[in-house]
Amino acid sequence: MFRIYIFLFTAAFIFSGVKAQTAREELVPVKQLIPDIAMDLKYNTTDNFTHQKLYTIDEAYLALGAVLKLKIVQDSLRKITSHNGISYPRGIGLKIYDAYRPRAVQYLMFEIFPNPIYVADPASGSVHNRGGAIDVSLIDYATGAELQMPTVFDWFGEEASHDYTNLPANVIANRLLLKTMMTQVGGFTLYTSEWWHYTYSPASGYPLLDFQMK
Numbered sequence: 470m471f472r473i474y475i476f477l478f479t480a481a482f483i484f485s486g487v488k489a490q491t492a493r494e495e496l497v498p499v500k501q502l503i504p505d506i507a508m509d510l511k512y513n514t515t516d517n518f519t520h521q522k523l524y525t526i527d528e529a530y531l532a533l534g535a536v537l538k539l540k541i542v543q544d545s546l547r548k549i550t551s552h553n554g555i556s557y558p559r560g561i562g563l564k565i566y567d568a569y570r571p572r573a574v575q576y577l578m579f580e581i582f583p584n585p586i587y588v589a590d591p592a593s594g595s596v597h598n599r600g601g602a603i604d605v606s607l608i609d610y611a612t613g614a615e616l617q618m619p620t621v622f623d624w625f626g627e628e629a630s631h632d633y634t635n636l637p638a639n640v641i642a643n644r645l646l647l648k649t650m651m652t653q654v655g656g657f658t659l660y661t662s663e664w665w666h667y668t669y670s671p672a673s674g675y676p677l678l679d680f681q682m683k
């Protein structure tokens with residue numbers, strides 16, 4: 470009998486250990502951990518390249534590991550009160566355009582715009598479908614106004630690329646600030662073709678999800 474108890478105790482311990490290791494890939498609402506983050510979820514409106522409202526709720530989800538990194542970025546941005554000659558009395562903040570995206574939505578997007586440079590093929594899936602990609606910009610936290618970036622979100626052209634330089638100096642400085650904070654402070658990986666898209670590298674091995682946000 471005693472041996473059975475030992476076995477059960479050990480099994481429970483191992484199980485909880487495994488659970489702790491996988492917690493970082495669990496989807497969590499971003500606002501729960503970063504209450505001061507701004508949201509402008511474009512796919513919850515018709516103001517996106519599909520001209521359709523694709524989400525049913527105005528809530529961004531990401532893998533826990535990605536949210537923890539994003540919080541470090543947000544907290545660091547809030548401490549920046551001056552950038553490129555402009556003062557930001559309440560700091561700078563992140564604004565989310567998109568985060569976790571159900572795989573069914575990926576199929577619909579690819580049907581409308583089957584260009585894998587800008588819309589990942591749902592057969593292999595996007596890191597958005599794994600809860601590890603985020604589309605973001607920067608705002609003046611005091612006014613909520615977006616810092617000027619090279620293009621609007623989901624601009625499918627060379628102007629959206631990090632390599633595009635035919636831009637005013639302040640726009641390049643803003644894009645560079647976002648890039649530096651996301652990659653060097655948050656450890657995210659950039660995507661050359663889209664200034665707004667960043668990925669949390671461990672998520673490339675996470676499962677493709679079709680959890681519907683309700």
Ligand SMILES: [Zn+2]
Pocket residue numbers: 567597602603604665666667
């Ligand atoms: Zn993206």
